[in-house]
Amino acid sequence: MTTAGLEQVWRRCAPDVLAALVRGYGDFDAAEDAVQEALLAAARQWPVDGLPDNPRGWLIRVASRRLIDQWRSEQARAGREQVVAQRVAADALVAPAADATNDGARDDSLTLLFLCCHPALTRPSQVALTLRAVAGLSTGQIARAFLVPETTMAQRISRAKSRLRQVGARFSPPAAAELPDRLVVVAHALYLVFTEGHTSTTGTALYDVVLADEAIRLTRQLYERLPRSGEVAGLLALMLLTDARRAARSRPDGSLVPLAEQDRTMWDRTRIREGITLVERALPTGPVGPFQLQAAIAAVHAEAGRAEDTDWTQIETLYRMLRDLGPNPVVTLNHAVAVAMVDGPNAGLAILDPLLLDRQMGRHHRLHAVRGHLLEMDGRVEDARSAYAIAARLATSIPEQRYLNTKSAPRQLVRPAAVPVPEDQLS
Amino acid sequence: MKYVILIHANPDPWGHPTSIYTPEGRALPQEQHEEMDRQFEALLTEISAAGELVTAEALADPASATLYAWSADGALATEGPYAEAKEHLAGFFLIDCASRERAEEIAAQFAGPGSAVELRPAMWPGGDDQ
Numbered sequence: 040m041t042t043a044g045l046e047q048v049w050r051r052c053a054p055d056v057l058a059a060l061v062r063g064y065g066d067f068d069a070a071e072d073a074v075q076e077a078l079l080a081a082a083r084q085w086p087v088d089g090l091p092d093n094p095r096g097w098l099i100r101v102a103s104r105r106l107i108d109q110w111r112s113e114q115a116r117a118g119r120e121q122v123v124a125q126r127v128a129a130d131a132l133v134a135p136a137a138d139a140t141n142d143g144a145r146d147d148s149l150t151l152l153f154l155c156c157h158p159a160l161t162r163p164s165q166v167a168l169t170l171r172a173v174a175g176l177s178t179g180q181i182a183r184a185f186l187v188p189e190t191t192m193a194q195r196i197s198r199a200k201s202r203l204r205q206v207g208a209r210f211s212p213p214a215a216a217e218l219p220d221r222l223v224v225v226a227h228a229l230y231l232v233f234t235e236g237h238t239s240t241t242g243t244a245l246y247d248v249v250l251a252d253e254a255i256r257l258t259r260q261l262y263e264r265l266p267r268s269g270e271v272a273g274l275l276a277l278m279l280l281t282d283a284r285r286a287a288r289s290r291p292d293g294s295l296v297p298l299a300e301q302d303r304t305m306w307d308r309t310r311i312r313e314g315i316t317l318v319e320r321a322l323p324t325g326p327v328g329p330f331q332l333q334a335a336i337a338a339v340h341a342e343a344g345r346a347e348d349t350d351w352t353q354i355e356t357l358y359r360m361l362r363d364l365g366p367n368p369v370v371t372l373n374h375a376v377a378v379a380m381v382d383g384p385n386a387g388l389a390i391l392d393p394l395l396l397d398r399q400m401g402r403h404h405r406l407h408a409v410r411g412h413l414l415e416m417d418g419r420v421e422d423a424r425s426a427y428a429i430a431a432r433l434a435t436s437i438p439e440q441r442y443l444n445t446k447s448a449p450r451q452l453v454r455p456a457a458v459p460v461p462e463d464q465l466s
Numbered sequence: 467m468k469y470v471i472l473i474h475a476n477p478d479p480w481g482h483p484t485s486i487y488t489p490e491g492r493a494l495p496q497e498q499h500e501e502m503d504r505q506f507e508a509l510l511t512e513i514s515a516a517g518e519l520v521t522a523e524a525l526a527d528p529a530s531a532t533l534y535a536w537s538a539d540g541a542l543a544t545e546g547p548y549a550e551a552k553e554h555l556a557g558f559f560l561i562d563c564a565s566r567e568r569a570e571e572i573a574a575q576f577a578g579p580g581s582a583v584e585l586r587p588a589m590w591p592g593g594d595d596q
Binding site: 161162163164167185186187188191192193194195196198293399435436437438440 | 563589
């Protein structure tokens with residue numbers, strides 16, 4: 040088995056192993072550290088010794104030993120004479136659920152996901168803890184994906200765990216009444232994993248991961264457990280439909296390709312089919328939430344063979360529904376584009392005007408980028424150019440800034456407008 | 467989201483913390499300095515425990531700087547600070563936090579007597595297909 044294959048095995052075991060330890064010993068914080076050490080031990084030993092017969096049992100034994108060693112040394116430091124509370128033998132943890140696919144194990148990873156995405160934690164902490172405890176990534180891998188030093192990420196994780204202890208969070212599934220609200224928090228954290236992680240382009244570190252793939256894997260697991268939650272289905276669909284465009288989204292030099300200019304033959308048809316099926320199944324079943332609507336919008340785009348075939352009337356309706364669920368300036372921006380495509384650029388610009396007065400939105404590059412596009416559609420070349428220039432100045436993404444700088448350069452505006460479709464980033 | 471907090475000041479003599487070497491800082495009573503130090507320590511402890519502080523450096527006297535100007539014959543080095551700058555970069559903090567609001571909340575607490583604090587978003591290499 041390749042090292043990458045081995046890594047898949049230990050990472051997939053991680054939530055079960057952690058759950059077994061927490062059930063056996065009760066201490067989430069210490070158990071999580073011990074599992075992390077066991078995973079690192081696996082990374083050292085498995086490539087040399089080969090895959091153990093029972094990988095999950097191997098990890099539980101190693102992690103239990105670490106946990107008990109840690110308690111012993113803490114008690115020695117405290118100078119207490121107490122016998123180490125070895126309530127459960129490691130083998131007892133291994134025995135009952137050696138079959139990692141049973142329902143108990145899967146419920147455990149769900150419980151773990153709810154715990155890691157506890158509402159008392161900040162979103163970056165939820166993301167970091169989920170990636171370590173549920174996805175089985177090392178602190179170093181998570182740090183690289185978010186472009187921060189490992190020590191910073193380690194602090195974030197340890198703060199998250201001490202916060203969980205402070206609020207008395209328990210390793211048990213949320214009560215039925217709390218479930219919908221808790222699910223919203225989990226969904227947002229997973230969406231952030233999907234959008235915020237960066238694929239390393241410089242280093243080729245052995246274990247670097249694509250966080251978008253991790254987010255899809257975790258959301259798929261969540262969907263398998265809660266297939267009747269329309270928003271979980273919507274979230275998975277949104278990720279699949281967005282990720283389907285990954286190959287078409289940037290040129291080899293890293294520059295961005297707007298949706299309207301993408302080579303649609305490069306879109307991943309398998310992901311699109313799966314995403315569309317999920318949305319179509321979810322939409323009629325119950326309360327429609329923001330992820331389902333965003334997925335539906337992505338599906339309408341995916342269904343258009345060419346940019347000019349896009350069903351903008353349908354997209355406009357969906358954005359209006361999204362706006363009615365909860366007004367949000369980013370949704371308004373996207374709605375303005377759809378309105379412009381249906382009723383002409385001036386109708387879209389009229390929607391944008393109030394946003395210019397909002398302090399936060401006025402400094403948001405996307406508002407000015409969208410204004411630029413609508414002005415360009417209306418043939419107001421000079422105004423469009425100045426809007427693009429403002430947008431470029433405010434952008435903090437290097438490829439996006441480069442794109443906007445090109446749009447604000449005089450010669451770019453000679454050719455007909457390619458209509459951009461801003462991705463909504465609800466967060 | 468990453469932000470740098472840039473501290474511009476003109477302590478005389480050059481020294482850290484700059485607040486005890488600026489004229490505005492010197493005018494304050496000792497107790498107030500102690501209180502500000504306590505608050506600042508608490509802030510640093512908080513943001514480093516939270517995993518929001520990425521790194522920080524206090525910078526040496528601008529007189530120790532070397533400036534390089536590009537020329538067709540190669541880089542031209544000159545000694546000393548930018549003559550035209552009234553206030554110099556005295557130090558920086560790199561933070562990584564959940565939102566612009568949080569960054570503003572942190573940066574505001576860096577304001578000290580005789581220094582100007584600048585919060586700047588860092589550029590990032592990713593982007594979406596708008």
